Amino acid sequence: MGSTRTRSEQLFASASEVLVGGVNSPVRAFRGVALDEPHKRSPLFIERAEGPWLYDVDGNGYIDYVLSWGPMLLGHADPKVIEAVSLQARKGTSFGAPCGLEEQLARLVIQAFPSVEKLRFVSSGTEATMSALRLARGVTGREKLIKCEGCYHGHGDSFLVKAGSGVATLGLPDSPGVPADLARHTLTVPYNDLDAMRQAFEHNAGAVAAVFLEPVVGNMGCVPPDEGYLQGARALCDEFGALLVFDEVMTGFRISLGGAQAHYGVRPDITTFGKVIGGGLPVGAFGASRAVMGQLAPEGPIYQAGTLSGNPLAMAAGIATISQLLARQDDYPVLAARTRHLAEGIAAAARDAGHPASATAVGSMFSVFLRATAPRNWEEVKASDAATFRRFFWAMQERGVYLAPSAFEAGFTSFLHTDALVEQTLAAARESFAAMG
Numbered sequence: 001m002g003s004t005r006t007r008s009e010q011l012f013a014s015a016s017e018v019l020v021g022g023v024n025s026p027v028r029a030f031r032g033v034a035l036d037e038p039h040k041r042s043p044l045f046i047e048r049a050e051g052p053w054l055y056d057v058d059g060n061g062y063i064d065y066v067l068s069w070g071p072m073l074l075g076h077a078d079p080k081v082i083e084a085v086s087l088q089a090r091k092g093t094s095f096g097a098p099c100g101l102e103e104q105l106a107r108l109v110i111q112a113f114p115s116v117e118k119l120r121f122v123s124s125g126t127e128a129t130m131s132a133l134r135l136a137r138g139v140t141g142r143e144k145l146i147k148c149e150g151c152y153h154g155h156g157d158s159f160l161v162k163a164g165s166g167v168a169t170l171g172l173p174d175s176p177g178v179p180a181d182l183a184r185h186t187l188t189v190p191y192n193d194l195d196a197m198r199q200a201f202e203h204n205a206g207a208v209a210a211v212f213l214e215p216v217v218g219n220m221g222c223v224p225p226d227e228g229y230l231q232g233a234r235a236l237c238d239e240f241g242a243l244l245v246f247d248e249v250m251t252g253f254r255i256s257l258g259g260a261q262a263h264y265g266v267r268p269d270i271t272t273f274g275k276v277i278g279g280g281l282p283v284g285a286f287g288a289s290r291a292v293m294g295q296l297a298p299e300g301p302i303y304q305a306g307t308l309s310g311n312p313l314a315m316a317a318g319i320a321t322i323s324q325l326l327a328r329q330d331d332y333p334v335l336a337a338r339t340r341h342l343a344e345g346i347a348a349a350a351r352d353a354g355h356p357a358s359a360t361a362v363g364s365m366f367s368v369f370l371r372a373t374a375p376r377n378w379e380e381v382k383a384s385d386a387a388t389f390r391r392f393f394w395a396m397q398e399r400g401v402y403l404a405p406s407a408f409e410a411g412f413t414s415f416l417h418t419d420a421l422v423e424q425t426l427a428a429a430r431e432s433f434a435a436m437g
């Protein structure tokens with residue numbers, strides 16, 4: 001139970017003197033859930049984690065449904081991952097030269113993703129997507145990009161763009177520091193809207209290098225694709241000569257062993273990876289056919305590089321992680337069913353307390369939206385009751401459940417989230433909604 005948060009609050013105050021917002025990634029600052037009540041505005045500082053559990057610096061334990069925003073599919077401090085990293089660390093932490101571990105992890109990833117013949121490791125999902133965009137632009141000789149409102153592909157300039165006045169018009173910067181001249185090359189359309197995507201292509205004939213999709217959106221909460229949406233995007237890319245990029249940073253190895261492309265049977269031209277493939281260490285990757293990847297330096301002219309790309313420690317963690325996942329393929333449906341039961345149970349608890357609620361779940365990622373019907377796009381997500389979510393977030397934390405500190409983020413389960421822990425979570429949800437009144 002979250003009995004006291006004193007030490008967390010002290011650490012947050014002191015960290016805020018030297019770290020921007022007291023954190024190293026904005027969503028962690030809890031600004032999306034802050035309430036004007038004591039002890040309900042600053043983040044927990046974590047001391048350690050094990051399996052499905054997080055333990056804060058005040059000694060409180062929580063069932064963790066954030067899992068480092070996705071990577072910890074095997075649970076925290078997986079013994080084989082820890083052993084692999086410990087053994088490798090004694091041999092040195094970075095060589096700046098090739099080592100055999102990079103090929104080992106690449107072959108494990110490719111084994112699960114047949115659309116990928118060659119890949120390049122980087123150190124984050126952002127690096128993977130920004131490099132994939134440069135590759136797509138270089139391969140096609142085109143400059144424009146189509147992305148969807150509510151989808152997040154990391155903080156690369158071309159992705160921090162909001163929709164222009166109309167779906168077919170050019171993008172506008174969504175952050176200071178993003179040049180308007182760059183933003184105008186990004187076209188933003190609603191998710192699950194093939195007509196809008198077609199319009200964007202037709203208004204920019206011959207100029208679109210790629211369509212970037214979260215094949216199951218995690219960054220506006222978990223929003224699945226409509227039946228036929230991914231297939232339709234594939235067909236439009238083929239019709240207009242653009243590359244289809246599946247950003248599987250969140251979905252890769254999570255919604256199925258082969259990610260969304262296996263789950264839905266749609267083959268992208270480029271796939272980006274992150275999170276799970278590093279087993280909690282900094283790893284991203286992007287991959288495609290030999291013909292496309294062969295355009296990348298040093299084989300081809302499109303430049304991309306990284307000091308810690310393919311880092312031995314990160315590769316060791318990834319190998320230990322993906323090896324175990326490849327051996328657990330039969331466990332994925334069980335975890336998917338448990339995750340759906342969790343999401344639907346929380347939504348039922350909300351409705352029983354008088355709050356409209358709906359649940360989405362694909363594999364081991366899920367969301368509960370405080371609105372009557374599951375949203376299909378960002379406009380519908382925005383209509384959720386975020387104020388009630390903020391109160392629910394703290395009520396659950398007080399009952400030992402750690403949810404994502406935003407109404408617009410997906411939740412995650414791990415293979416160590418047992419039925420008993422799910423039932424414990426559902427009991428906490430019922431108590432929370434009852435206590436909220």
Ligand code: KE4
Nearest residue numbers: 025069124125126152153154247249250274
């Ligand atoms: P990173 O650069 O954070 O490793 O990956 C960027 C990224 C790319 N593509 C997708 C689909 C992603 O979900 C992400 C990162 N996801 C967020 C969670 N919504 C990371 C959490 C954070 O920003 O702190």
